[in-house]
Amino acid sequence: MRQPLVAGNWKMNGSTASARALLADIKAGVAAVAKCEVAVCPPFIYLPLAQAELTNTAIAWGAQNLSTEAVGAFTGEISAAMLLDCGCSYVIVGHSERRTLYGEDDQRVATKFAVALAAGLKPILCVGETLEEREQGITEAVIARQLDAVIAAQGASALAAGVIAYEPVWAIGTGKTATPEQAQQVHAFIRGRVAAQDASVAEGLRILYGGSMKPGNAAELMAQPDIDGGLIGGAALVASDFLGICRAAHDSV
Numbered sequence: 001m002r003q004p005l006v007a008g009n010w011k012m013n014g015s016t017a018s019a020r021a022l023l024a025d026i027k028a029g030v031a032a033v034a035k036c037e038v039a040v041c042p043p044f045i046y047l048p049l050a051q052a053e054l055t056n057t058a059i060a061w062g063a064q065n066l067s068t069e070a071v072g073a074f075t076g077e078i079s080a081a082m083l084l085d086c087g088c089s090y091v092i093v094g095h096s097e098r099r100t101l102y103g104e105d106d107q108r109v110a111t112k113f114a115v116a117l118a119a120g121l122k123p124i125l126c127v128g129e130t131l132e133e134r135e136q137g138i139t140e141a142v143i144a145r146q147l148d149a150v151i152a153a154q155g156a157s158a159l160a161a162g163v164i165a166y167e168p169v170w171a172i173g174t175g176k177t178a179t180p181e182q183a184q185q186v187h188a189f190i191r192g193r194v195a196a197q198d199a200s201v202a203e204g205l206r207i208l209y210g211g212s213m214k215p216g217n218a219a220e221l222m223a224q225p226d227i228d229g230g231l232i233g234g235a236a237l238v239a240s241d242f243l244g245i246c247r248a249a250h251d252s253v
C-alpha cells in the first residue's frame, strides 16, 4: 500500500507574512488528514521559515529547484547541501516551468535528480506533455523520453527514493484538469515503464497528479489505482483548499 503524498508547490508567490499564516493554517489542519503525507515547497527564501514552523510536525518541506553544482562561483544558484541545511526532505526537479522557461532539458533534469539523490533529498520528478504533443498523439513518447533520461542515468532502482509527478502542461494553472481516465492512463503507463525495469520499485513508486487539482476534483483523481496523491499549485496557496485536497487523499486510503 502506497501512502498518498500531497505536496504544495507555491511557485513564486507570497511574503513572509503570508507564508507564516499559510504554514500556521496547514499545521492546524494536518492532524485531520493523517493518512496522507503532507509537504510544502515554498520559494527558497522561505525555507528557513518553514524549518522554524514545521520542525517536529507531521508536515515535510522541500524546494522547487536545486543547482547541479555543489559549491562555488554559480551566482544565483542554491545547492543540495543548502537545502539540507534548511531541513528540506524534498526537491522538485524538472517542473515544466523550469523546462520551458529556463531551458532545462532531459539531461539537466536527470543530473539534478542524481544530485538530489546523492545528497539524500527525495526528488519529485515532474513529467508531462504539452497540448500540442497530446493532440499529435505523442503523449506516451514524451513521457517515456523524460522518464528514460533519469532511468538511463541512474537505473530504475534510483526511483525508489523519489516520487514522480505527472503534470500535463495544458492542465497547469489553466483550470482544465485531466479527466481521471486520462490521468490514470498516463500514470499506468509510467508505472508499467518502470515495472519493465524493476517490478518492485514500480509497485512502491508514488506517482502524483498535478494540474488544476482542487478539493472538488481531487477525490475522483485519487480514486484511480495509479494516482498516489497530488502536486498542487494554485490551490496550495489557500490553506482550506490545500487541506481539502489532503482530505481527499486521506479518505482515499
Ligand code: 13P
Pocket: 009, 095, 167, 171, 172, 173, 174, 175, 210, 211, 212, 213, 231, 232, 233, 234, 235
Ligand atoms: P496548478 O495546481 O496551479 O495547476 O499547478 C500545478 C503545478 O504546476 C504544480 O507543480
